[in-house]
Amino acid sequence: MSPVTDLIVGTKTDYHAIAVMWALKQLGRSPLLWDGLSIDDGHMHLAIDGGRSSLALNGHQVETLHSLWFRRQIPYKEFANVTPEAHKFLKRELYEADRVLCAFLEKISKFTVCGSPSKVALSKVHQLQVARDVGFRVPKTLITNQFDAVRSFVTGTRSIVKHFAPHYFMRRDHSQLRVVGTSEVGELMDIDPRSVEIAPAIYQERVDKSYEVRLTVVGDKLFPAKIFSDDGDAFLDWRSELGKAHCKVAPCKLGPQVEQSALRLMRRLNLEYGCIDLAVSKLDEIYFLEVNPGGQFLFIEDLIPEYPILHAFCSLLAQGRRDFALNDTWRSKLTMRAFERSDDFYEWEQVYARKDDDHFITYIG
Incomplete structure (x- = not known):
């Protein structure tokens, strides 16, 4: 079994994590998806002996990681057959063990996406202050x-x-x-x-919006998408309208000043990747709304196939630097549509697709 080169901390139900795993394997790498501690397939083995440390996750040896991506961190899987008295204790122990593991992973990783700095960057107030400092208007x-x-x-x-x-x-x-x-x-x-x-x-x-821009930033590469209604009215929140006939998504261009402000924002927040939401007013004023370090990006490639976002994201991880290069040989191979024609996608779809993620859902009734 080859040592792990790239680790994704996420969940097997997540389309993005599986797509990136597939693309990294196409590049000849040995990625591993870790989706939390569990009694069944979530075993960690961290040994410290003198000056040497060693880690295995589910039997996969993890030495020095080339890249680490905290995609959607879920510390542990739900457990059963535990007495009520022990439940609180066990939950705390699993959280603490996960915290120790993630800190160790960042220590041995040469390049981390959405690691510790992103926890600070998630602060809405901090985002708005930094956005204002780098030249954006903020509401x-x-x-x-x-x-x-x-x-x-x-x-x-x-x-x-x-x-x-x-x-x-x-x-x-x-x-x-x-x-x-x-x-x-x-x-x-x-x-x-x-x-x-x-x-x-x-x-x-x-903001009296004309339209919005979803700006996906991968390293130093920018992929701006205009999101608008075909009836001329801006959406209050385009997320609830996406996929409906009147919601349109198209490539767009941003001025050099806006692009530079976006890149400065990412550097100030210590983010290698993020999705920036911008609102463009009826007066063509651009407002910063937020940046999501763990935002979805493949729906943009689905709607704008000429944007090689999956290729870009995997190149960021594989090359481990912001100024990564896009290889023309792989441009047509590492696409979302190529992934959906693969055996990996077929196997994932049969088992995990359309599974509910209880991490974000409260069931009622």
Whole structure:
């Protein structure tokens, strides 16, 4: 068994992780997907003896990693047949063991994507401050759970409210799905203040948008996609509209100043990869909304096949540097569509495709 060259910390249900695994194997590498500690197939073996350390994950020897990608870190798989008294203790032990493992992985990795710096970069306030510093406009923003402050902020201004993390509420029979997403703030007079004060949220002035740009940044390569409605109106949140006939996605160009601001933002946040969301106003002013260090990117390649994003991302990992080169020989081979014609995709689809990820779902009813 060949030593692991590249490690993806993610989950087997994730299309992105499997696609990148496939592409790395096409490049002759030996990648491994680690999807958390478990009693069945989540065994770690970390030994320290004098000046030497050794690690094995599910029997795969992990020495010096060339690259490490924290795609979607889930510390452990759910466990059964544990007494209620031991449940809390075991959960804490698994979290701590995962923290030790991930710190060790970063230490032995020559190149890490979405590692420790991304935890700081995930701060919405930090993102907005850095974006402003590198030249972006940012919407007026308030993060609070104080009702009077919210009422004062939204009075006389079109405002939206956003939450810190995605979440879905689904009926167990899958008959109904509710999404926690961006909403416009309406009249607050009839709202119970406790519904605001129970948890902080992100309140922003609503930009009078013409359209939005999803800017996928891979190292120093930029892939901007314009997202717009064919009826001329901008979406409140394009994520809930994607895939519908009126939602259009097309390649676009950004000016050199915007491109440089985006690259400076990524360097200031110590990110090798991220998805930047921009809003373009009716006056052609560009506003920074957020950057997601773990954002989805293959749907952009699906809608804009001329964007070689899978090729770029795997080249970033394989070459281990921001200024990686795209090899023309592999450009037509390492594509999302080539992956979906592969045996790897077929096997994954039979077992894991369309599985619900309970990490993001609350079942009701």
